[in-house]
Amino acid sequence: MPIQSVERTAAPDDILATLERDGVVIIRELIDRATMQAMMGRVAPRLAERKTGGGEFFGYRKRSIGALFSHGPELSQLPLNPVVQALADKVLGPNCNTYQLHATGAIQVWGGGHNQPLHRELDAYTPFIQPKPDDPEYILFFMFAGSGFSAENGATRLVPGSHRWPADRRAAEEEVAQAVMPQGSAVVWLGKTLHGLGTNTTDTPRTGLFFSFSVGWLRQEENQYLAVPVERAKALPERLQQLLGYQAHGTFLGWVDGRESELQTRETPLEMFEDVEGVGY
Ligand SMILES: O=C(O)CCC(=O)C(=O)O
Ligand SMILES: [Fe+2]
Structure with missing residues (x-):
């Protein structure tokens, strides 16, 4: 089943309906290209300083950085985007008093690697939390296309419907779909949705800017207080300070x-x- 995609002007309730049904949805060109280029201008030099690697789990051809919101003021727009906030309010709001940023960064896939094993964001809590089809949502993930995402350059592989699967069900290859989308688009998935980065067979890298939110009573995956210490956080918009955990x-x-x-x-x-x-x- 392909991943459904919607216009950025779609009603949040309609986007939510697809996300709840499939565990994943693409929002086309949520950020305009000029703004995304400005964001890429901030993160690309930082990625260029990193070694390509990541071992077996990342397919050996990954470069990444964390602390996304400490790399430039433009990046703050991503988690504060009204569509992003509306979805997080709807998906996580019922399960907490406040939700928070969970992990943030940019991830670049270079040619010559292999597919990442399919996994779930919730796996970070193994063995203490097991994904159960009827559990509430604890995590919501946003991956923005910093470059275009294509089937050839390693667009994220996702398994629609897998958020409702028992923990031990394995995906057959024909159940996997790729988040093919133009620059500035976002693919959104739930903490229980199976996914992994794809293989890049081209000679230009694929770059994604990502962040996830989790319910505010769970331990954050990326330590946000060290990633964005108080002195840096003071320069950020108040709502972003709150999302980082300064509340x-x-x-x-x-x-x-x-x-x-x-x-x-x-x-x-x-x-x-x-x-x-x-x-x-
Ligand atoms: O970059 C991607 O497409 C997905 C990456 C991912 O799922 C991960 O690093 O855990
Ligand atoms: Fe992942």
Whole structure:
């Protein structure tokens, strides 16, 4: 089954319906090309400093960087995009008080490697969390096409419908589809959807800019406080600071001893602290 794609002007509820049905959806040209070129201008030099490698799991021909939002102000637009926020609100909102950035970066696939083994974002919690078809969603992943993604250059391979599979079901090759999409588009998938990077058989690299969100009570995959320390985070938009984790989840997760710092959220959690006795304030 091919991956369904929608226009960026599609209603978020329609995008959500496809995402919930298939576990994956492509939003075509969500970011315009000029903006994506500006973002690429920030990340491409950083990727160029990295060695090509990644071992067996990444097919030996990968270059990557993390801490995506510390590489330039343009990049902040990605997680703050209204369509991105609407989807995250709908998918993760019911399962937490606040969701957070989980992992961020850019990943480049060069020619000559092999397909990455299919895996799930949720696998980072193995063996403590097993993917179960009816569990709530804990993770939502966005991969933006920094270059065009084609079948030949290693577009992400995904298995539509696999978010509803038992953990041990293996995908047959004919169940795998590729996220072929023009530059600036985004492929969005759920934490339980099987996926992996594809093989690049061309002589130009494929580049993706990615970030995921997780429910705010789960340990973040990338340590956001070290990736974007307070001094750097201060320069970012307030909503992005919150998404990085500079906010509490409800009253009891993420508090800091008596410090109502600039970077703790100014909204509900701090007000709630004033009403709660015995939590260090
Ligand atoms: O770059 C891609 O297409 C997917 C990468 C991926 O799934 C991973 O690195 O875990
Ligand atoms: Fe992955």
